[in-house]
Amino acid sequence: MADTRKPKPAVTRIGNHELSPATLMMGHGYDPVLSEGSLKAPIFLTSTFAFPSAADGKRFFEGITGKRPGGTDGLVYSRFNGPNQQILEGRLALWDGAEEALVFSSGMSAIATLFLAHCNQGDVIVHSGPLYAATEGFIAKTLSRFGVGYVDFPAGATRAEIEAKLEEGQALAAKQGGKVAMLYLESPANPTNALVDVEAVAAARDALCPSAPIAIDNTFLGPLWQQPIRQGADIVVYSLTKYVGGHSDLVAGGLSGARKWMDPIRMLRNTMGTIADPNTAWMLMRSLETVELRMSRAGENAAKVCAWLKDHPKVEGLGYLGMIVDPRQQDIYNRHCTGAGSTFSLFIKGGEAESFRFLDALQIAKLAVSLGGTETLASHPASMTHLSVPDERKAALGITDNLVRISIGIEAADDLIADFEQALEAV
Numbered sequence: 001m002a003d004t005r006k007p008k009p010a011v012t013r014i015g016n017h018e019l020s021p022a023t024l025m026m027g028h029g030y031d032p033v034l035s036e037g038s039l040k041a042p043i044f045l046t047s048t049f050a051f052p053s054a055a056d057g058k059r060f061f062e063g064i065t066g067k068r069p070g071g072t073d074g075l076v077y078s079r080f081n082g083p084n085q086q087i088l089e090g091r092l093a094l095w096d097g098a099e100e101a102l103v104f105s106s107g108m109s110a111i112a113t114l115f116l117a118h119c120n121q122g123d124v125i126v127h128s129g130p131l132y133a134a135t136e137g138f139i140a141k142t143l144s145r146f147g148v149g150y151v152d153f154p155a156g157a158t159r160a161e162i163e164a165k166l167e168e169g170q171a172l173a174a175k176q177g178g179k180v181a182m183l184y185l186e187s188p189a190n191p192t193n194a195l196v197d198v199e200a201v202a203a204a205r206d207a208l209c210p211s212a213p214i215a216i217d218n219t220f221l222g223p224l225w226q227q228p229i230r231q232g233a234d235i236v237v238y239s240l241t242k243y244v245g246g247h248s249d250l251v252a253g254g255l256s257g258a259r260k261w262m263d264p265i266r267m268l269r270n271t272m273g274t275i276a277d278p279n280t281a282w283m284l285m286r287s288l289e290t291v292e293l294r295m296s297r298a299g300e301n302a303a304k305v306c307a308w309l310k311d312h313p314k315v316e317g318l319g320y321l322g323m324i325v326d327p328r329q330q331d332i333y334n335r336h337c338t339g340a341g342s343t344f345s346l347f348i349k350g351g352e353a354e355s356f357r358f359l360d361a362l363q364i365a366k367l368a369v370s371l372g373g374t375e376t377l378a379s380h381p382a383s384m385t386h387l388s389v390p391d392e393r394k395a396a397l398g399i400t401d402n403l404v405r406i407s408i409g410i411e412a413a414d415d416l417i418a419d420f421e422q423a424l425e426a427v
């Protein structure tokens with residue numbers, strides 16, 4: 001049987017015509033000839049790989065251990081890599097125009113591996129706020145135990161405000177004997193949908209600490225509606241559990257960026273085993289074939305649903321990127337985003353009781369946290385995802401008792417509107 005381990009160089013253009021990621025998702029990086037003609041990649045369930053020769057084994061290990069940069073050119077052991085993960089990583093990188101991508105067992109294992117690979121004792125992370133609660137907790141409660149400090153600035157901060165925070169971070173790092181190791185962003189932020197000005201962050205970074213990478217959690221708008229490498233980010237972070245997986249049936253994470261940033265992360269992933277398993281990688285390849293279709297439909301649905309909700313007498317307001325009120329936020333949106341997404345905040349007139357009545361009355365939308373799936377989900381951040389956030393911080397972030405978080409799926413928009421209409425009647 002032919003060697004399954006080296007797919008042929010992939011076709012990414014026809015003549016001068018660049019193929020779009022949507023097209024490449026169907027076959028990029030996989031050659032059926034290498035797997036008995038199987039049109040789709042098999043799932044490679046194995047813990048270890050046989051080497052063609054002892055010299056090959058040595059060469060592969062030089063890549064694994066970092067003796068040679070850029071990773072291994074052969075398969076060794078499934079804690080390090082596997083065919084399904086490699087094909088998936090090649091496809092994921094295309095969406096962000098990244099040199100490389102790495103996939104992980106969850107969004108959080110990707111984020112934890114990212115920080116541990118790039119931060120040393122005494123270093124400081126300068127981050128936008130709010131972040132996904134577990135990310136904020138990992139920085140504040142876990143990394144702090146190893147002497148890594150942090151400084152945060154509000155999403156929406158201007159270049160001058162970001163530079164002031166970077167200087168604060170540098171002062172703290174100098175005191176601790178470290179450096180500003182990373183600028184970590186999340187945009188739009190959950191659950192406020194506040195956008196971070198990545199271009200302003202990049203300008204501030206270039207002026208004050210040019211060697212620190214900018215990483216950004218792109219889970220809410222990526223990979224379709226926002227590609228932050230274009231605005232100056234270095235590392236793009238995903239919970240692939242959300243829009244990319246897209247069917248609420250798997251948990252996985254991803255990091256994309258230049259090889260020089262990915263190399264130390266891959267080495268640590270090799271050590272810790274935070275890689276996604278072959279079955280999950282296979283499911284993500286299937287998901288990527290429809291990611292543009294699914295996200296486009298969900299985005300169109302959200303626009304229709306929000307247009308209907310906007311003027312409803314029981315609705316106080318919407319936190320939807322298609323209806324931004326703040327001019328600075330609109331300016332960031334225009335420079336960074338190509339679509340408003342399908343996850344938004346709905347403010348019901350009233351408080352917790354009214355919000356709960358609405359949620360309990362929904363018949364199509366499911367009452368669950370998470371987002372980006374084919375089905376519409378609704379939840380109550382103040383009493384669920386953000387329950388442990390202190391009241392003052394909740395108030396500062398605008399997480400009120402009448403805030404209902406909605407992730408619109410790919411159902412028929414009219415059916416969703418009918419569902420919201422009857423649920424609002426129950427309020």
Ligand SMILES: *Cc1c(COP(=O)(O)O)cnc(C)c1O
Pocket residue numbers: 106107108109132186190217219220238239240241242251252253
């Ligand atoms: C869900 C989520 C995460 C965490 O991802 P998991 O796959 O659940 O580990 C990180 N960031 C954002 C913005 C998320 O929505």
